[in-house]
Amino acid sequence: MDDETYLNERIRVVATFGEGLNLCRPLRFKRPNGREYEITEIGLRHPSMKGARMLHIFDVTDGSADFRLEFDAERLTWHLTREADHVG
């Protein structure tokens, strides 16, 4: 089975807004427990609607685990919603 853990942690994120495939690029994030992660790759960014509210979902990795970060475009908040560290 998959080892994905579902979370709902408000996180602090350093991101850039520029050009290219991903106009918004989260670079690093800090969890409430104080741990910091450097994002090495954005796997996929896709929008998702929560009713009329737009969320931007970033599936990213730091090289040791995959994470899902959700950016709420209305409330301007970031949440960590999934973590998976499968290394088979």
Added chain:
Amino acid sequence: MLGSDKYNTEPSLIMHVDLNSAFASIEQQSRPLLRSKPVAIVNRRTKNTSIVAASYEAKDLGVKVGMRFEEAARLAPNLIAVESDPPKYRFVYKKLLDILNSYSPNVVMKSIDEGVIDFHNVPLEKSLVEIGYEIKKRLREEVGCAMRCNVGIAPNRFLAKTAAGLNKPDGLDVINASNLCEVYAAMQLTDLTGIAKHLKKRLNAVGIFTPLEFLDADKATLQKVVFKSIDGRKWYARLRGYEVDDRKFDVKTVGRQYVLENRNLTQKQISTRLHHLCESVGFRLRSQNKVARGVYVYVRTLDHKYWHDCRMLPMPFYSDRTINLIAQRLFLNAPEAVMEIGVRCYGVSDDNDKQLSLFSDETVREQNLVGAIDVINRRFGDRTVHSADTMMTGRFIRTKIPFGSTRYL
């Protein structure tokens, strides 16, 4: 050109684009640590669940779509099951559609992971082969480096799809009059799209055992003996590269099915799940501005028996309440030991008959109420307002991947 004995020698202007192991590739794209690993996409996180897609690494170990996860995990002990994530697949579908639309106004998506571009009457600055390689490159650049697709180019839709299946993954093949026989010679009958066990048996009965023999068969045999319909003539033309599949299908039914999460549910619990399906079908029907005239309910039992019943009404309807009322009445006669339930609205037509509102105050009130609920659900999210009866069912019945159809995407 139905009826011609020769192969179609017109230029190959149909392109079929097929994402390779689409859902598994999208998951490997979005979760980099899954790349190069055997991955299976499932709709539920249980051992009993069926596999809806598998990565190439999993396929190499013998994992097949439709297999139970438990069985697949025996073949591939390191198999990683990932729960399907439809919004992500819809996003990639839209990206692919944008790419395809940039080459021709005549693009039809055949399913969530494959589309057809018709280049007839489109001014071409480069060859279709060059365009095919460009689409592959753009897919990697605009979606991600793990995305691959197969491209097939041919004079008709059937051969283009066949070409797209020749060299997986990441192939690009052209079929035309010059290599048609060579391609058929390397195939089995059931490799042809549209020929499965049943039709194979009928072809075998008249001595046709290979695609080349199928190609050599005369039109009269196909029409009068094998297919016993105009389908025989169509196959005769289709195999030779003439277009017979450029058709648009109207929405005829809107439905939804559900495999029960537990085999020991009471009739009352099953009935609430049926109610949930009715709400979902009603919302889909109205989202397409359609009304229906009939409701069809089916049940599959634990001993794999199939029961169904249906009812047609004199007046069109569209509300969840009406669909559920009819479905629940039909369901009263359903057998016990149910494994799967389904509900489908049929007799579907466009909702342009505003005279409905002239019939009674009750109809107008229902129209207004249903309209208001749909507005709330669109604004605040699916199932913000629903029947109290289905309060708990949302935990079990979730929207999954719409196979085959792209009308809800």
